[in-house]
Amino acid sequence: xxxxxxxxxxxxxxxxxxxxxxxxxxxxxxxxxxxxxxxxxxxxxxxxxxxxxxxxxxxxxxxxxxxxxxxxxxxxxxxxxxxxxxxxxxxxxxxxxxxxxxxxxxxxxxxxxxxxxxxxxxxxxxxxxxxxxxxxxxxxxxxxxxxxxxxxxxxxxxxxxxxxxxxxxxxxxxxxxxxxxxxxxxxxxxxxxxxxxxxxxxxxxxxxxxxxxxxxxxxxxxxxxxxxxxxxxxxxxxxxxxxxxxxxxxxxxxxxxxxxxxxxxxxxxxxxxxxxxxxxxxxxxxxxxxxxxxxxxxxxxxxxxxxxxxxxxxxxxxxxxxxxxxxxxxxxxxxxxxxxxxxxxxxxxxxxxxxxxxxxxxxxxxxxxxxxxxxxxxxxxxxxxxxxxxxxxxxxxxxxxxxxxxxxxxxxxxxxxxxxxxxxxxxxxxxxxxxxxxxxxxxxxxxxxxxxxxxxxxxxxxxxxxxxxxxxxxxxxxxxxxxxxxxxxxxxxxxxxx
Numbered sequence: 395x396x397x398x399x400x401x402x403x404x405x406x407x408x409x410x411x412x413x414x415x416x417x418x419x420x421x422x423x424x425x426x427x428x429x430x431x432x433x434x435x436x437x438x439x440x441x442x443x444x445x446x447x448x449x450x451x452x453x454x455x456x457x458x459x460x461x462x463x464x465x466x467x468x469x470x471x472x473x474x475x476x477x478x479x480x481x482x483x484x485x486x487x488x489x490x491x492x493x494x495x496x497x498x499x500x501x502x503x504x505x506x507x508x509x510x511x512x513x514x515x516x517x518x519x520x521x522x523x524x525x526x527x528x529x530x531x532x533x534x535x536x537x538x539x540x541x542x543x544x545x546x547x548x549x550x551x552x553x554x555x556x557x558x559x560x561x562x563x564x565x566x567x568x569x570x571x572x573x574x575x576x577x578x579x580x581x582x583x584x585x586x587x588x589x590x591x592x593x594x595x596x597x598x599x600x601x602x603x604x605x606x607x608x609x610x611x612x613x614x615x616x617x618x619x620x621x622x623x624x625x626x627x628x629x630x631x632x633x634x635x636x637x638x639x640x641x642x643x644x645x646x647x648x649x650x651x652x653x654x655x656x657x658x659x660x661x662x663x664x665x666x667x668x669x670x671x672x673x674x675x676x677x678x679x680x681x682x683x684x685x686x687x688x689x690x691x692x693x694x695x696x697x698x699x700x701x702x703x704x705x706x707x708x709x710x711x712x713x714x715x716x717x718x719x720x721x722x723x724x725x726x727x728x729x730x731x732x733x734x735x736x737x738x739x740x741x742x743x744x745x746x747x748x749x750x751x752x753x754x755x756x757x758x759x760x761x762x763x764x765x766x767x768x769x770x771x772x773x774x775x776x777x778x779x780x781x782x783x784x785x786x787x788x789x790x791x792x793x794x795x796x797x798x799x800x801x802x803x804x805x806x807x808x809x810x811x812x813x814x815x816x817x818x819x820x821x822x823x824x825x826x827x828x829x830x831x832x833x834x835x836x837x838x839x840x841x842x843x844x845x846x847x848x849x850x851x852x853x854x855x856x857x858x859x860x861x862x863x864x865x866x867x868x869x870x871x872x873x874x875x876x877x878x879x880x881x882x883x884x885x886x887x888x889x890x891x892x
Contacts, residue, residue, distance in 0.1 A: 397441040403481050404444060405473040406431055421715040421752075423698035426685035431478070434692065439484055440511060446480045447473075453539055454531050457572035461565050471718040472528050475517060478695040479532070479659065482511035510657040514649075515695040516681055517663040518636070520717035521749040522724030523699075525663045526555075529631040530562040532661055533612045536629040537563075537605050538574065538596065543628050546612040549621075549644060550633035556614035559631060563612070564598045578607065617644050625651040630660045636667035636674040643673040666700065666748040668755050675754075679829060700752025707733060707751055716752040775799040775807050777864050786849065791818065793847055795856060797865060810838050811859055813852050817845035 410428060412418045420428070434440050451468055458466045468476075485506050493500035519525055529548065536543040550556035570579045578596035595607040602613035615621050617632075622644055630648045645662050652658040667674055681696050683689040699716050706712040713729055714720050720729065732750050736743040744755040778799045785794045792814050799807035812833070819841055822830060833839035842851060859865075 396445075397443050397483065399438050399441045401442045401444070402435055403431070403442055403477050404447065405470070405477045409470070409474050418718075419712055419715055421698075421700050421702050423682075423685055423696070423700065424715075427696050427698070430685070430692075430696075434482060434511075440692070441483045441485075442481050443483055444481070446483075447477050449539070450476055450480050450535055453535055453574075457538075457575050458531065458534065458562070458566045459569045459571050461562055463569060468531075469524065469719055469722060471523070472531070475515065475528065475695075475697055476532070479510075479512050479515055479661075483508050484511050485509065510659075511692060512695045513658055513693050514660045515662070516677075516698070517661070518666060518678075518698045518700070518752065519663070520699060520720075520752055521665045522728065523717050523719045524723040526558045526633060527562060529633060529661055529663055530559045532659075533559065533603075533629060533631055534563050534566065536659075537603060537610050537612050538578065538608075541608045541610075544608070544610050545625070545627040546610070546629040546631075547615055547622070547625055547627040547648065548612065548631045548633070549615045549617045549648070551617050551637045553614065553616065555633055556617075559633065560598075560603060560612065560614060563603050567596055567598060567603070578605070619644065619647045622647040623650065626654055627652055628655040628658050630658075632660065632662040632664075634664045635662050635677075636664040643676075645677065646673075666752045666754055668744050668748045678754075698752075704747065704753055707747070707753075713751070716750065774863075775809065775865070778807070780809075780865055793849070793852055811856060812839045813842055813847055813855070814839060815842050815844055815847050 406428075409418070413420055413428070435442075451473060454468050455466055460466050486509055488505055488507055489502045490505050491500055492503050517525060517528075533546050533548060536546055548556055548559045550558075566575060567579055570576045575596070579594060581592045581594040593606070596603070596605050598604075602611050604611045615625075617635075625648065627648070630652055632645060632648065635645060645660065649658075649660055652660060664674075680689070681694075681698065684691050684694055685696055685698070699718060701707065701712060701716050706715070710726060710730070713726070717724065717729075720726065729750060732746045736746045747753040748755045775797070780800075781798045783796045783798070785792075792812060794810060794812045797809040797811075799809070801807055814830075819827070819830065830839060834841060840855060842848065
């Protein structure tokens with residue numbers, strides 16, 4: 395089928411029908427992405443190219459193999475994701491200079507140029523979804539089929555993780571399943587002076603995976619800005635960009651160089667992280683704005699899988715919301731064992747909730763998500779007894795206090811009071827700054843003067859807040875917090891009360 399501005403994407407259509415029939419439960423973020431795709435279908439200026447999508451699928455299933463040597467059949471989720479990368483196009487009118495055949499002068503010609511609609515795809519999906527394989531198939535296609543691609547880059551928090559993407563590509567070279575690979579791999583890599591017919595065209599080298607026929611290469615790079623800036627890579631895959639170790643905007647660094655190319659592509663894949671307030675959270679807030687329609691960007695594809703509520707952890711029928719490949723690339727039994735482990739070992743709970751179920755958690759023993767606290771934020775708990783928890787600052791970071799109020803029926807009310815210095819607030823990225831302005835306006839975040847927090851000023855403000863709101867906090871708890879502040883502030887050492 396030729397380009398169409400009325401067709402429903404094949405694999406999205408199958409997925410949507412399954413959702414409508416109630417066969418596949420989806421979370422809010424996936425539902426919002428479906429709304430965005432429906433809008434593309436209705437847009438007369440956007441075209442769907444089924445042949446491009448099927449070309450990618452045919453290449454993968456004909457030429458590539460699984461690491462165990464078995465035949466490769468693309469997962470339905472892979473087809474769904476790839477369809478947004480390969481299936482959508484639009485046209486732009488450009489005046490192009492064409493030199494004369496005799497080399498003297500030239501003239502401008504108006505041309506209609508086909509452009510790929512999606513240049514960035516974000517996949518936030520649970521651990522065990524085989525997302526590294528998806529990245530590998532994308533890189534392999536552009537290395538061997540799209541001859542306009544000369545440079546592909548893959549990065550991950552560690553070089554060992556990055557190698558997981560190149561490994562399936564090396565396996566495919568070794569096995570040479572399909573006709574294209576048999577052609578590319580025939581000959582000898584040691585033959586550099588003899589007949590080109592007898593030279594290998596595709597090989598694994600010290601640099602990465604190289605296609606000598608097209609002059610293309612896929613290489614892995616460390617996930618640091620200094621190693622990623624200045625590259626001119628057309629196809630880029632980024633693994634685990636929400637990792638707790640990633641404190642830099644690696645996606646932005648790669649895009650600076652990639653955007654010099656027409657139809658560049660960035661595939662950013664990750665499971666949920668356990669560290670807040672980093673560049674990953676900033677990106678997620680931007681993605682949520684796009685999903686909600688507050689910021690229109692048709693060039694971004696977002697597949698964000700997660701549970702809608704922590705309560706759904708106890709319902710196995712909902713787990714597919716976080717991992718669409720559950721039962722295919724990872725078993726339900728594995729998930730069940732992780733749930734049981736989280737119940738028995740609270741120290742593992744946050745990692746499991748984040749990595750298996752897509753629920754954003756802190757890297758501490760933490761039992762409430764931000765979404766769970768929203769309904770409590772505007773409620774008063776006048777003259778109710780409460781427990782008080784404290785996360786004291788090291789100087790230039792955040793200082794937080796949480797008040798937990800026992801309510802009827804085993805429920806709890808939650809209030810927070812947080813402190814930040816002016817200096818730290820000004821260092822926040824714009825998207826994060828907007829979110830923190832909301833906290834300031836609601837009164838849950840207090841900005842203190844200076845570059846670092848004066849813990850004595852924090853304690854005085856907290857004490858006044860408790861008195862003004864008549865909170866019934868244990869005096870002993872407040873005394874211990876005061877003593878910890880004195881110790882942290884370098885004042886006279888005091889023995890904590892027993």
